[in-house]
Amino acid sequence: MPHAARPTVTLHDVAAAAGVSVATASRVLGGSARKVAPEYEARVLAAAAALRYTVDAAARAMRRASDSIALVADDLTTPSMGMVVAAMEREARAAGAFVTVSSTMGAPERQLETVRLLRALRPRALVLTSRRFMANALGGRLLKELLAYENEGGRVVIVGETDMAFDAIGFDDFGAGRSAGAFLAETGHRRVAIFAGPRELRIVSDRTAGFIAGLRAGGVAERDIRTVHCLVSRQGGFDAARRLAAAGMDGRQAVLAVNDIVAIGAMSGFRAAGINVPEDVSVTGIDDIPLAGDVTPRLTTVALPLAHAGAEAIRFALGEPAGLAEPAGLAKPLGLAEPAELAEPAKSHVPRRLVVEGRLIVRASTRARA
Structure with a gap:
């Protein structure tokens, strides 16, 4: 024969039995950081034990x-x-x-x-x-x-x-791009391709503008900077590199990628086309994701914190x-x-x-x- 359900004991019942307010009982049983006088705490715990009170887990989760x-x-x-x-x-x-x-x-x-x-x-x-x-x-x-x-x-x-x-x-993002562009210009690169993403993305436009500013400040002629729009993904970088390699590299000595994922894809694309990095072409990214330090060769990048x-x-x-x-x-x-x-x-x-x-x-x- 099934047993009758045990009546639900509420926090109000515990507070009444202990002779304290509901707020005091809640602080004791709810683990509040606010201190309760030892005598009141003992009374609440004794009343909860006597009434076999259990905390409402659902209510606590909501709180x-x-x-x-x-x-x-x-x-x-x-x-x-x-x-x-x-x-x-x-x-x-x-x-x-x-x-x-x-x-x-x-x-x-x-x-x-x-x-x-x-x-x-x-x-x-x-x-x-x-x-x-x-x-x-x-x-x-x-x-x-x-x-x-x-x-x-x-x-x-x-x-x-x-x-x-x-x-x-x-x-x-502009400053990160400018830092990468200036570095390539300072290290003697004079014909550079930028692997950018969709024009409407602000991160793409800012980093691309920064690349160009850094290159131009370092003496690279505007006519020697080519922007290639691709998907912002490893596949996007891979495909852009393969297309550039198929065109004979167009004299490009370096690639500035809008982020590390595109740069890593580009390095794979060049490798598949028989183009060596960095002997034939330098590749630089932005972000410094963990993979940037693990690929071969390890990727030059601008680390964002x-x-x-x-x-x-x-x-x-x-x-x-x-x-x-x-x-x-x-x-x-x-x-x-x-x-x-x-x-x-x-x-x-x-x-x-x-x-x-x-x-x-x-x-x-x-x-x-x-």
Whole structure:
């Protein structure tokens, strides 16, 4: 014969039995950091044991949402984003929070839908990672959703370019490109190909402009710089290299790739075509993903402090002071905009802006030309 179900014991029952308030009982049984007088703590624990009270795990899980940081990223499959997310998770765990991750593939409608869903779960902070978040996107609907979330007590941090008045961390893509271009010019390269991605991507246009600026400052003639648009992928770099090799290299002594993945694909394409790197052509990338130091030859690149940017985004989200734990010269705070310049109404705190800079790492995929 089945037993009758045991009556559910609530926190109110425990508090009444112990002769304390519900708030006091909750602090004792919920593991709160706030101290409770020893005599009250003993009474609550004794009452809970006598009543065989068990904590509502579902309710506790809902409360833990306030300890979470929700990350909204474009594409989680890229090595550079993997470095950013891993750093965010480590920093959040060290601070006693946890990170949930959503991917939107950079589609504005999916970004908006994801933010709406996350807002309902009330995380402590939202960290949006994308190369470009603008106030006028989707007619301002994404901005409106983010402002409503902050007005409810949340915190928004953006990793990437933005004109919104939220804390933001950006990357000096133009400066990274200029550093790579200047290095090739200084090492005697005079006919250079740039393997860029789609023109409409801001990261592509900024890095390409930087490449050209660095080359031109180093004495490379504009007519000797050729820009090849390809997919921003290993296959894109491979195909671009094969096409250049099939055209007899057109006298090109070097390739500047928009990122390390394209550069690594280009090296494979040249190898398949019988072109040696760096004897026949030098190859340089940007990002310094882990694979850059493992390929043969090891890739010359401009290292962006991706992991440090991810960790700093979590520090912004938790309200800690700005400043990268990185050698001098890798990060610089930007001047903050005056309220009249902001894209949205004045807020309770002045948004912080930080731009992280890259540094050139010379490896075996490049060599000096006569």
